[in-house]
Amino acid sequence: MKNNPLYKLMNPGSIAIAGAGNNPRKMGTLHALNILKGGYGGKFFPLHPTEETVLGHKAYRTVDQLPQVPELVMLIVPTDAALHLLDEFGRLGTRRAIVVTSGFRETGAAGQKKEEELQEIARRHNIRFLGPNCIGMMNSQISLNTTVMPLSGQPGRLGMASQSGTYVTQTFSYLKERGIHFSKAISVGNETDIDITDALEYLGQDEETKAIALYIEGIKDGARFIDVAQKITPHKPVIAQYVGGSAAGARAGMSHTGSMAGPDFLYEGIFKQAGIIRVDTVEDLYLNGWMLASQPPMRGSRVGVVTNSGGPGTAISDTCDKNNLEVPRFSPQLQEQIRQLIQAQASSTNPVDLTFDLNARNLSVVIPELIMQSGEVDGLVLHGAMSHGFLRAIHPYLQEMLGGISLEGFLAQFPVDFTDMVSLPVKYQLPMAVSSFFGNEDNYTAAFRSHSIPVFDAPEKAAKAMSALHRHKEIRERKEIERTPLPALAVEAEKIIAEAVAAGRQVLDEYQAKQVLAAYGIPVTRERLAHCAQEAAEAAQKLGFPVVLKASSPDIAHKTEQGLVHLNLKTVDDVKQAYSAVIAAAGSQVPVLVAEMVQGQRELLAGMSRFPGFGPCIMFGIGGIFTEAIKDVTFRAAPLTETEAEEMLTDIRTAALLQQFRGMPAAETAELARLLRKLGELALLHPRIAEIDINPIVLSGSRPVAVDALIVLTKE
Amino acid sequence: MKNNPLYKLMNPGSIAIAGAGNNPRKMGTLHALNILKGGYGGKFFPLHPTEETVLGHKAYRTVDQLPQVPELVMLIVPTDAALHLLDEFGRLGTRRAIVVTSGFRETGAAGQKKEEELQEIARRHNIRFLGPNCIGMMNSQISLNTTVMPLSGQPGRLGMASQSGTYVTQTFSYLKERGIHFSKAISVGNETDIDITDALEYLGQDEETKAIALYIEGIKDGARFIDVAQKITPHKPVIAQYVGGSAAGARAGMSHTGSMAGPDFLYEGIFKQAGIIRVDTVEDLYLNGWMLASQPPMRGSRVGVVTNSGGPGTAISDTCDKNNLEVPRFSPQLQEQIRQLIQAQASSTNPVDLTFDLNARNLSVVIPELIMQSGEVDGLVLHGAMSHGFLRAIHPYLQEMLGGISLEGFLAQFPVDFTDMVSLPVKYQLPMAVSSFFGNEDNYTAAFRSHSIPVFDAPEKAAKAMSALHRHKEIRERKEIERTPLPALAVEAEKIIAEAVAAGRQVLDEYQAKQVLAAYGIPVTRERLAHCAQEAAEAAQKLGFPVVLKASSPDIAHKTEQGLVHLNLKTVDDVKQAYSAVIAAAGSQVPVLVAEMVQGQRELLAGMSRFPGFGPCIMFGIGGIFTEAIKDVTFRAAPLTETEAEEMLTDIRTAALLQQFRGMPAAETAELARLLRKLGELALLHPRIAEIDINPIVLSGSRPVAVDALIVLTKE
Structure with a gap:
């Protein structure tokens, strides 16, 4: 518990404040008023350039005049002054700060640079801080409210962490009226140092907090977020609202805390993976959060x-x-x-x-x-x-x-x-x-x-x-999440990738892609490359009829429409004819893949994409030619545990397809789950892989087989 | 306007009330208090068996002592007394009533009988009435509030009709606080006479009402409801909440107003057909209703x-x-x-x-x-x-x-x-x-x-x-809804149905079903019945290869799994072999259908079921073997206009399938829409048809063809 930087920050024995005065229309004064009048029992040291007293308390002109080292400093001053003062408090020995000051990353490149300076100063002095561009925090157990909105009422049970300051201050009256009481509430602002995952961890450990509500516009370190959440959610409910998935939403988020939003479907999956209950409105966040807490x-x-x-x-x-x-x-x-x-x-x-x-x-x-x-x-x-x-x-x-x-x-x-x-x-x-x-x-x-x-x-x-x-x-009641170490890197896979990189190719063709997948035990069609009709015929005889012929082209989406795929070839003659047809349709001497014909009416897909903050994420859903029309997919971040991979299989609308279905056997879900896990491991082991698309995975009876695949490499 | 029974009922010059007294804990007294104190300017005549005055107004012992014929009577008396009094007021000449009294259909068979009596009495005297088992109404334009909850405030703009009395009385404080003002609000209760459609029509015509909110647990006369709504919704917004789709919901609705709920998906489609905006919560009903009205x-x-x-x-x-x-x-x-x-x-x-x-x-x-x-x-x-x-x-x-x-x-x-x-x-x-x-x-x-x-x-x-x-x-901006008369009955279809009825069969087999469909111009596969291998071969030659052979069995769902379907037969030999195989799989000498092989990867479905209150309803959606897993269908009530049928085509999640799609042409939507309309007409012309299931409809290129079909007849 005490390792979490918020523990000390939320329980200071003394607070210095810079930016408070005696003008009640100024933000800094409001912050100070709430600390002073809210019942906080610790010491209070206002800094002020001219006033003798601030809100009835002796004011200090400079940091070195302070009678003791304050455990926490709050800065509500212009941007440059905040940098300067944080340095001074650092020298004095203060180790926790709340930087309310804005004008940092959220304002653009110059602000970004100042934010880096702020971070550098804090690191130098070993200061852990909330903000900048935040509204403060409150801890009802010690009657400490450092925000701008008054809050009275009993110590609460709902912990709140928010990437919008509004939701830990402008709503205080709203919450009071509804009988909702925070245990602790934390506005994380730009999250330059302490982030929402730290806040989640802190609230997870806090005994007064019976449930946790999160308002999220973007997660920086997805892996840690999931890990921290998974430790909490089996014991203490966590409920979250994510907004920012739309273009205007992302624009809004970017402009107010500089946070990077991800697509809505990604967060939908991440929350499930983390064991977090998702809601769509701030009302549900508060009201259902309070239901869970109370x-x-x-x-x-x-x-x-x-x-x-x-x-x-x-x-x-x-x-x-x-x-x-x-x-x-x-x-x-x-x-x-x-x-x-x-x-x-x-x-x-x-x-x-x-x-x-x-x-x-x-x-x-x-x-x-x-x-x-x-x-x-x-x-x-x-x-x-x-x-x-x-x-x-x-x-x-x-x-x-x-x-x-x-x-x-x-x-x-x-x-x-x-x-x-x-x-x-x-x-x-x-x-x-x-x-x-x-x-x-x-x-x-x-x-x-x-x-x-x-x-x-x-x-x-x-x-x-x-x-x-x-x-x-x-x-x-979720099955246990057991993390296992990454397997060894498959040398043959790395070799294929390295060759492509050396050749300046950014895409692995179907044959290469499947070899990479197979190197990790992902079941793919048995197949051979052919460069003439005779080779194709021999390959077919070795594989056994019926076979499929297709141009080994990286364009996964439209091979069929272009006449580059010939299915269900039953004789040598069929194969030779098909070979000629493929070459004719391709318009050039492309390599042709001869593959076993996998029979099955159920077509699935799996894929991997990388998202900022989350690294490789795994997609699973309904595949085949109707993929885009049906749009039934689910996402999780890699690496996947067994439980997480299994949960993906039941998290699509048409999950019934994986059951016994109209004479077809139930899919081997363990095998499918293993495929998804392997896909994640592969992405983690080979950072040069930017994207994987396996579509379709055909259920051959109950057994999933990757029938087509594509791997895209990173640009450098 | 004045044809609507509510016009007079909502604007009475005088009101008699039975069941009000001087005990403010009694419901009747509360109703009377709200009339008297709410600002109503008309005359007020309380009936009371013993009191001289009620709430300061001279009370009358019997109906014949009344100084004039009241334009409206409100009854808040025990069940039997209500029957008696309605008769007396009818004799006196009163032609409008609000029957608050409960104990009718909602209590079971005995209550149902009393409700019929009530209706009979009203008919005899030409009385139009709200209720029984309702809470009354309010008309803000004349400051008349006949419910139990006080309401003050300005004349409003939102009209409300509700199958739950709560929503026109218990929420008055709630609404006032939120600045929401009803123009008129009507509790329809058991709807023995005036029903929610009458209320909708009335509010549609009422000039003070700028938007209409409906709370619905079940519609008795679906066709009229849709018709009335369609006349209003292009000009005045109508917003509605439907609840009752769940088992417990239906149980609750049944027990409190005796209303018959239908499945949620049906109302989802009906509201779209009617041009009604659907919401899921009473809060959205009020708040969004007010947005629309204001x-x-x-x-x-x-x-x-x-x-x-x-x-x-x-x-x-x-x-x-x-x-x-x-x-x-x-x-x-x-x-x-x-x-x-x-x-x-x-x-x-x-x-x-x-x-x-x-x-x-x-x-x-x-x-x-x-x-x-x-x-x-x-x-x-x-x-x-x-x-x-x-x-x-x-x-x-x-x-x-x-x-x-x-x-x-x-x-x-x-x-x-x-x-x-x-x-x-x-x-x-x-x-x-x-x-x-x-x-x-x-x-x-x-x-x-x-x-x-x-x-x-x-x-x-x-x-x-x-x-x-x-x-x-x-x-x-919806396309115009133009109703056209039903086409003539197709004699050949009626003949097939009559033969089945005469033979005591309740199901038409695939061949017969398609003939019925074809009689109305619905495109079906070209096909013939065969009773021996030779006939099958001849049929195939006449139809042209490739063909499909299938047992003409009424069991649409599982023919394929049982080996009763053989696809893509290209030669006479193939056909003969397949014939033998079908007979073997069937285990008896079933008739075998030889049909053209319709090629196409896109499989749709259309169907018809009858629902209480709505008659024949048409279903459209994604078909084929994955129908149940994908569950992407939409419903409308028949008959369908062109606009309504076209709207169904875009009302499924996977509507993109009907567009140009991966080398496949766009579907002939006019043809599909025509198919849906014909299905509805057919059901209206042949009341013996209980159910139709056409699945799949294959898109052969752009052209829809009914490939399998089943028709179920009513039991008698």
């Missing part, structure tokens, strides 16, 4: 639904169904118990619908408790418990009738004891999500929220949050 | 984004991208104008990111106006304009520094004139969506909302709402 884990997929209205009950059930949760019909015994408590027209089956009723005790406690006790559910969604919200609205209409009663007096006529209700999740160790159209003006909503039971403002959201817990159940 | 239409797909923070800017851009909206890079000229107004590190490209700044005028007015003036966008999304929200939070920290200033005094130091800001959408006739993490405690949020500019509590939601407007642009 509720007991889900042990199965069965949800009990209790409502005061059919519409929300139907919507909750439908949303559960679409998110892999069951809403099982209750047992006759349980239904009988429930029927005692509801009106004749109400429904006891699950969802339980009490219909509109101003007495919410059955709705909010008695029936939920019966259901939790029954052992028939793994979680409960409740909609419609309310009182004051409605009473406040109706009071003006009733006031006259009730002798001019005051609102307070009126509300007091409807006392509620919430003790039993709010203790349900802990008592039964079952998660609970509440939906209400009333906010905190209703005493039910307020009671749930103040006892860390999430309340959502729409029924579908409560169901969706429950599904996040269920998703973490699947992640907890 | 904002000018979108004329293109270009969105300008202005934020005070990179995270939301990135998220908005990404959400736009995922929802078919562009976030174009601004022209150099526009960027230059913007750069004058922003700090050096801020970005002017689009999204414009001003970074955190307490002066929101540039953010909220000046830059948005520049962008709107430029002609470079079709809509604008703004995030981060705020003042009081932040100031309220920071005030306690600053109070001491500022000489103990009060909150009001402090806020008053930051005056804002919102006039320019809130007039932007109308001034430039461009839609605007705002995102803010502050609610109405912030004066910006409050100002936008009070001027009908939607404010969302997350950036992604604002972008998504903009995409709803864009979706309506597509619907406005």
Whole structure:
């Protein structure tokens, strides 16, 4: 834990701040105010060029006047001043910094250079820092808030790390209203030193943090990110939003933190590989993050639904169904118990619908408790418990009738004891999500929220949050991720690559590509190169009929359309004729490949591309001529463990194709998984390989065989 | 307009109510209170068995004591009393009713019978009514609210019709807070008389209603629903949520209004056919509905984004991208104008990111106006304009520094004139969506909302709402829907069906099925039936080689696996051998079909099934042996117009397959569309046909040919 640079940074005994003054319209002053007024118990040293005091605290003109070495310094000064001051604090002995100052990489080349200087200064003094261009951090356990937005409230359970400062400061009021409390929140800014993976690691180790939310626009070191996440996610839920996959999104990300975005499909795969639950909106990030942080884990997929209205009950059930949760019909015994408590027209089956009723005790406690006790559910969604919200609205209409009663007096006529209700999740160790159209003006909503039971403002959201817990159940139950060392480099593969490089070729043709693949045990078609019709015929006889003839051309995509492929040749004559036809179609004396004819209707593909930050990534999906139309592929970063490769096989929409299917046997998934792993290893062992495309991989019976392949080399 | 039964019901000059008293805990009293206190100007006649007055109004013991014939009666009494009273009001001459009373179809068989009685009574007296088991309605234009939840506020623009009462009453506070105002809202309950389609028609005609939101759990008369919607949707946006597709969802819907749910995929297609924008959550229904009702239409797909923070800017851009909206890079000229107004590190490209700044005028007015003036966008999304929200939070920290200033005094130091800001959408006739993490405690949020500019509590939601407007642009620009009369019944088809019925067969075999299809001009393989090897050989010679032989078996799915299909037979000998093989595999002397061999790699499917409420529905999608694995199909209700059939062709994920594709020509889409239309007509002309399955339809070059087909007949 203490190896993580954030441990000290998040728990400083003293803080110096440069850039704070007495003008409350200045950012620096706001940062200082939040530290001073938020309840932080450590020492505070403002630096100021002219003022005697800052916010009532003695100010220091220069670093060397400071009475002690501050454990943390915050810089909210112009860019050049930040460089200078970091150096001075480094000399003094300060070893942690938060650089709020902007004007670095995000502004272009000159800023990039300043950012390198900043990094150099920090390295020289062994300073670990957050930022630059960040908004600070907060640690609720020591009431320390270094951001610009005030935050009061109890110590929380949700850890947050964000590549946008907004999400750890502008949302504080939003979160407070919804009863969501951070344990720690960290704005990482440009990540020049401490990055979001450090923050993830820190939050993973932090005992107060029960779940982690990440806002991500780009990952610098993908391998470490995955590794750190995989150690955390089986025990502690991690939920993340990734944005930046679109052109404008990438432009926006680039301009505000200089982060490099990758394609959306890549992050989709990486998050699955890392065991991270992905969400699409910041609302889901916070709300589902809070559900994960506040509720007991889900042990199965069965949800009990209790409502005061059919519409929300139907919507909750439908949303559960679409998110892999069951809403099982209750047992006759349980239904009988429930029927005692509801009106004749109400429904006891699950969802339980009490219909509109101003007495919410059955709705909010008695029936939920019966259901939790029954052992028939793994979680409960409740909609419609309310009182004051409605009473406040109706009071003006009733006031006259009730002798001019005051609102307070009126509300007091409807006392509620919430003790039993709010203790349900802990008592039964079952998660609970509440939906209400009333906010905190209703005493039910307020009671749930103040006892860390999430309340959502729409029924579908409560169901969706429950599904996040269920998703973490699947992640907890994931097969173990066991990393194995890379195998030895295959000399014959390296030789083929070196020859191509020496010859100035940037592409390996099909024959060479398959030899490289075969060198790592990837099953490829048996085949030979032929340079005349006679050689082709001999090759065919040796391989055994039927065979395929094709020009050994690097253009994988359009061989068939150009008449460069002849399938299912059954005789020597067929082969000779086909040979002539290929040469004629090619228009020149190309080498011709004679290959065994692999029969199989199921065509898959595998590929490798390199992405900034992630290195070689492996693609798997549906291949054949309809690849682009079907677009059913999934990605992971290499190297792949067995578990990760297996998960890829079930992560395509048409995964059913790999099962027993219309008389075809189930695919040898272990063999397919091995192929994907080998592809990753190969890419790691041969950095000259830029890209691999194996399409199709035909399932010959159950056995995958690479039927066509292409390898592209790097430019230098 | 006045033909619609709701016109009179929603605009009554006088209302009688049975079931209201002076006990404010009773539902009936709440309904009455809302009528009386909501500002309704018409007459009010409470019926009560004992009280002299109800809520200060003279009460009547019996119907015949009423001083005049009420234009509308509301019944909130026990089930049997409702039947009795409706009859009495009918005799008196009342012609409109709202039956809130429950205990009808939703409770089972006995209730169903009472519901029929209710209907019979209404018919007898020519009464048109809402309900039973509904919550009432509201008409903001005459300040009439007959539901249980108080509602105050300005007359609105969004019309709502709902099969759940909750969504027109329990959400009133929710809606008010978000600045969403209904023009009219209608709870349709069990829809015994007036149904949701009547409500849709009424709202379509209502001039105060600028957009319509529907909450749907099941449609009774699909054809009429589609017809009514298609007349409205090119002019006025209709947005709908359908739930009930899951088993538990259907159970819930059944139990609360007795409505019959259909599968989710069916409603997905029906909504597209009707021109209705579908949403998945009630939040999207309200919020996007309000966006559609309150904002000018979108004329293109270009969105300008202005934020005070990179995270939301990135998220908005990404959400736009995922929802078919562009976030174009601004022209150099526009960027230059913007750069004058922003700090050096801020970005002017689009999204414009001003970074955190307490002066929101540039953010909220000046830059948005520049962008709107430029002609470079079709809509604008703004995030981060705020003042009081932040100031309220920071005030306690600053109070001491500022000489103990009060909150009001402090806020008053930051005056804002919102006039320019809130007039932007109308001034430039461009839609605007705002995102803010502050609610109405912030004066910006409050100002936008009070001027009908939607404010969302997350950036992604604002972008998504903009995409709803864009979706309506597509619907406005849809090709015209021109209904044509059904063609004449094909006598030869009816003959084949009649023969099968007479013979007690429930399935037409492939040969018969294709003959039925061919009778309507659907292109099928040329083929003949053979009963011996010699006949098969002769048939092959007449058709021309190569041919296919297959057992003419009704089991479409597994012929191939059972060895009952032999492809690509090129000689008489091949045909004879194949004949013997088929007979051997079949194990009996089955008829054998000899058909032309249709070559083509692209396999589609079309089908027809009947669904309750919708009659014959047409399916189109990807066929062949991977149909079930790929699951790429779309549905519409028959009869199909040309436009509707064409839209099906582009409504599958893999629609690219129908384009020019890897050397294959584009499919003859007109021919495919005609096939789908014919299928629908056929089903309407032959009600004995229960199901049709044409799979595969092979694209032979560009021409679709039905290669296998099956027709199932109804049981009686």
